[in-house]
Amino acid sequence: MSYKGTIERYKKFLPVDDKTPIVSLLEGDTPLLPSARIGKELGIDLYFKLEGLNPTGSFKDRGMSLTISKAVEVESPMVMCASTGNTSASAAAFSARAGIACTVLIPKGRIAMGKLAQALVHGCKILAVEGTFDEALDVAKALTDKHSITLVNSINPYRLEGQKTGAFEICDRLGEAPDYLVIPVGNAGNITAYWMGFKQYKQVSITSKLPKMIGFQAEGAAPLVCGHPVEDPQTIASAIRIGRPARGDEALAAAKESAGFIDMVCDDEIIEAYKKVARDEGYFCEPASAAAVAGLIKKVKSSEIKKGSVVVCILTGHGLKDPDTAIKVTDEMVTIKPDLSEAEKVLFD
Numbered sequence: 475m476s477y478k479g480t481i482e483r484y485k486k487f488l489p490v491d492d493k494t495p496i497v498s499l500l501e502g503d504t505p506l507l508p509s510a511r512i513g514k515e516l517g518i519d520l521y522f523k524l525e526g527l528n529p530t531g532s533f534k535d536r537g538m539s540l541t542i543s544k545a546v547e548v549e550s551p552m553v554m555c556a557s558t559g560n561t562s563a564s565a566a567a568f569s570a571r572a573g574i575a576c577t578v579l580i581p582k583g584r585i586a587m588g589k590l591a592q593a594l595v596h597g598c599k600i601l602a603v604e605g606t607f608d609e610a611l612d613v614a615k616a617l618t619d620k621h622s623i624t625l626v627n628s629i630n631p632y633r634l635e636g637q638k639t640g641a642f643e644i645c646d647r648l649g650e651a652p653d654y655l656v657i658p659v660g661n662a663g664n665i666t667a668y669w670m671g672f673k674q675y676k677q678v679s680i681t682s683k684l685p686k687m688i689g690f691q692a693e694g695a696a697p698l699v700c701g702h703p704v705e706d707p708q709t710i711a712s713a714i715r716i717g718r719p720a721r722g723d724e725a726l727a728a729a730k731e732s733a734g735f736i737d738m739v740c741d742d743e744i745i746e747a748y749k750k751v752a753r754d755e756g757y758f759c760e761p762a763s764a765a766a767v768a769g770l771i772k773k774v775k776s777s778e779i780k781k782g783s784v785v786v787c788i789l790t791g792h793g794l795k796d797p798d799t800a801i802k803v804t805d806e807m808v809t810i811k812p813d814l815s816e817a818e819k820v821l822f823d
C-alpha cells in the first residue's frame with residue numbers, strides 16, 4: 475500500500491484536479507491519542523490530536539501542502555509569509571520540496587529556536603523584522619500586493635482548505651464529530667478551517683452532528699476576547715503572540731454558529747498545562763498548544779464544558795520546537811560528581 479498525503483487522501487473535498495502538481499511530505503493522518511489521565515480526572519472522553527507529529531512538527535503542513543501545490547500550479551516565482559515560527563518552518567520545507575523560492579518574515583528575537591533552525595536549514599530567505607508579527611505581516615502583504623509573489627499566510631484560502639483535513643480525520647476516526655473541539659487561537663486560521671471541515675462533512679452526511687468550537691488565546695494576546703486589536707501582544711506562547719488576527723471575524727463566527735466560544739488563559743495556566751500534558755500524558759507539546767489544554771481544564775471545572783462529553787483537543791505543535799521554554803520553566807536537575815555514593819545520596823536520602 476502506498477503512503478498518501480492530505481491532498482491524495484481527501485482530493486474530492488479539495489480544490490484540486492488532475493493537473494494540480496501535488497507537493498507533499500506525507501503530512502496529516504496524525505494520531506488521535508486517547509487521554510491517559512486528564513480526561514478521567516475531568517470526567518470527559520478526551521482525545522488529543524497530535525499535530526506535532528506532522529513532518530515539520532506542526533499542523534501548518536496540512537495547509538502548506540495544498541498552498542504550495544497551487545503556487546506551483548500557477549508557476550509562482552516565489553512564496554512568502556510572515557510567521558511566529560511554524561508557518562515559516564512549514565513554508566520553507568514545502569518550498570524546498572517543490573523547488574520554489576521562499577521568503578519568510580519573522581519578528582526578530584521573538585520566535586522559538588527550533589522554528590528558526592528549520593527556516594535556516596531549509597535555505598529560504600529570512601527577513602528578521604524589528605517589530606511584532608502583525609507588523610511583519612503588514613510588510614509581507616504590501617510586498618505580495620506589489621510584486622508577483624504568492625502570500626502563503628492563512629489569508630490565502632488554500633491554507634484553510636488544506637487545514638480542514640484535520641476535521642475530516644477526526645470524524646473518520648471517531649465515526650462522527652466530537653461534542654467539543656478545543657483549539658488554541660492565534661491568527662485564527664485553524665479554528666476557521668476546522669469549522670469549515672466539520673460543516674462540509676456534515677453536508678455529505680459523514681457526521682450527523684457538529685462540535686461546539688472552543689478557542690483559547692493567551693491573556694496578553696487576546697484581541698478576540700477583548701474585542702479590539704492588541705498593539706504589543708505578550709505571552710510565553712510565542713506561536714500565538716498575535717494582536718490582529720487575520721481570520722478573527724471568521725473565528726468569532728465559527729464560535730458563535732457552533733454555540734461555542736473563544737476565551738483566554740494566562741501564562742501561568744499555560745505553563746501548568748504544558749507540564750501536565752508532558753507528565754500525565756507522556757506527550758510533549760509546545761506552549762501555544764497547551765493553551766487549549768489549560769482552557770479545557772478551566773471550562774470543565776466551571777461546567778461550561780459538560781462532563782461525559784467527547785472532546786478533541788488539538789495539540790498544534792511539537793514541544794521540541796521551543797526547547798528554551800522547556801528549560802526555563804523547569805529546574806529539577808541535580809548536579810553530581812561521577813560517583814556512586816553521591817548519586818545514591820541524592821536518590822535515596
Ligand code: AN7
Pocket residue numbers: 532556557558559560561562628658659660661662663664665713714760762763790791
Ligand atoms: C503551535 O506560524 O501564526 O489560529 O505564523 O504555531 O491558525 O494562527 C502559528 C500559529 C496554534 C495558532 N498553535 O493557529 C505562525 C502562526 C501553534 C501555532 C497556532 C499557531 P492559528
